[in-house]
Amino acid sequence: MTWCLMTSIADRLAGPSVPGATAAPAAEPAAAACPVAPASTAAPKISFPAVGERELRLDLFRGLALWLIFIDHLPPNILTWFTIRNYGFSDATEIFIFISGYTAAFVYGRAMQDAGFIVATARILRRVWQIYVAHVFLFTIFLAEISYVATSFENPLYTEEMGIMDFLKQPDVTIVQALILRFRPVNMDVLPLYIVLMLFLPLILWLMRWRPDLTLALSVVLYAVTWEFDLYLSAYPNGFWAFNPFAWQLLFVFGAWCALGGAKRMSRILNSPITLGICVAYLVAAFFVTLTWYIPQLGHLMPRRIEQWMYPIDKTDLDVLRFAHFLALAALTVHYLPKDWPLLKSRWLRPLIVCGQHSLEIFCLGVFLAFAGHFVLAEVSGGAMMHAMISLCGILAMWGVASLISWYKREADKGAARKGVRANADLAGGG
Template sequence: MTSISDRVAGPSHVGAADEMVHALPAPILLSLPASGVRELRLDLFRGLALWLIFIDHVSPDVLTWFTIRSYGFSDAAEIFIFISGYTAAFVYGRAMFESGFEIATARVLRRVWQIYAAHVLLFAILVAEVSYVAIGLEKPFYAKEMEILNFLDQPGSAMVQALLLRYRPLNMDVLPLYIVLMLFLPLILKLIKWRADLTLAASVALYAAAWRYDLHLTAYPNGFWSFNPFAWQLLFVFGAWCALGGARRMSRFLSSPVTLWISFAYLLAAFCVTLTWYFPQLGYLMPHWLEQWMYPIDKTDLDVLRFAHFLALAVVALRFVPAGWPGLESRWLWPMILCGQRSLEIFCLGVALAFAGYFVLTEASAGLGLHFLVGICGILIMSAAAWLLSWYKHYVDKAGPRTKRAGGHAQMAGGGP
């Protein structure tokens, strides 16, 4: 007799998972790998997003010239949220097909708890970092810069609000968004299973309503969430829709040369627009009517221009990094892939390292060389941590009682969501 705990933990053999590979729709956007084989492209692009997020945080004035946000409308956040929706649907969608809605929901809530615990721990670490610098080293500028003055003034109220996800220091906005989106994942999967295209249409409608009626979540002590869940859910749901068959239905469109050239044209146009941000003397090239129409390109509410820019990047990336791309076996890309496989831990580490690096660069009035050194050191530390976590999971966890759980769904999807 199978207990509830056994069912929540997942199947003890690979056979059921193998059968589900053939039962589920076959995505084209990021093709399902053969049974027991990781989809390394998911790991690669998620690892890239983590590196870019770290670089944007540690050196926002210098190293961002080497990240995508300086050359278009979107940045690494879109990559991270889309892949999160894709992998979440891949992993827990299978659980729903295999074990039913209740068991899949239980697994999702367990993952939500893990993300929430990681968020609280990161909050404690980051507040400790900033407090030590601001109070211990008598540099109060950093408390204001990292938005923890309210915690220092009213730690009790601020901590309660932090536990409610309404208060967080600078650079800690992604995980609360991720937690909220994951909470609604069982409903999203249920709706996709019922009517996939209708579910995506409902997500688009909610996105439009968020813009039309200014739907948002408030933050403490004032203001709103930096990532509006009512808007960013579109990217998450789109990722889930692609994973569960939507990409297969778009295969002809995605493989069309016309789509590729339109994507290139849009990326070039976005690049030309961003040039006017950094070189104001080029501003005369932008028609006034176009500026009025497109500005502001809002990140909080996921401006449609940002969403379109991400789609264009995805089309180009898929064309040049197809399934089975030999570069995925390169030793030079393996650190990035490892980071993508341990995304939650590496994201938290990257945020903590980013403040430490930012403090060093600010106090040293650093030039380009030190900015590069700090950025590279941070990426090396993140990569080393990912390798250590992977080694621990491979050699230590497998020696314990969980050895039976070989071939889990998260391994095939490219790591847990």
């Protein structure tokens, strides 16, 4: 159902640059990916659109996902009501992983075509290393925070719950387990997932260059096998990964598949009114179901049989209902939000876009700010106003830091351009 999203993104990436755009002119012919591709050359299976204009919609929605993830990581407050998980099954994590797959495939797929498998793999591994270091950095901050809580908090009401701090009695084991990604605090599950997905990106891309549709099919098979045979990665001290990589790879691979031309090939199905109708119907139905979670009085309107079939909607294994919800959302978004939507260039959406352009840094900052927010709420006061203030300040901080990074990058690029070096890693996740 999302295919139309990708189509227009591919179109956008491929299309001629918008008049007045200051971006560098396309370095390579965009013909292969153009909507009306001239059949002058034998069309390769995978087409890489020209590097030119950034796809601002990707940045916009990744920025939005980062803001929503931050708000969802804080205790519930007024702003929580603006997050999409209150209006349907899927949430910001789906957006983040999908766009990450899309952009990673786009950037490193091109690298693989230009420089070969080995060089592209090396670049991907460098990126994995960056994400890993970011994760360890966040873990250090987390460890400081909870060590403080463990030593200062002794409310007899929570004697049982405080038992969770027992792992602090074995710091050696805990830290090693954190380094091998088996020990993760609640809000730190996304980066390990991202690391594992990126580790497999060379393989995914290599397969995609050979047979894109077969790769996607393999991904679906792995997803199905995961559900059928209950595959999972175990965690420390017990339990499992909160985002099962065997299941969530589907979104990532699907994003990659769309980026490498899959979206374009599905465009006809996507733009049909029937598809759009199904998307709308599904979103409305999902909205109604979510409504019954928050207004229990509506609960009796839900047929029991449907409830029993539907629940629980599993986030760990990326429930099909969640995946479908994301697809429907994406399909509609792309259909009704054209690639040359004038607001994309307006300064009102600038804060979101600039955050989306530096996603790794801003994601980490968001996790840190969520920790800090919990801390302030606990130490200073927990009123509704304070909650809302913390959310707002956090978002302002994310915007500020993203702008700062943008400024720095621009300055650095100026220097690099003089030496003839060009880097586009930031498209692949804000590197």
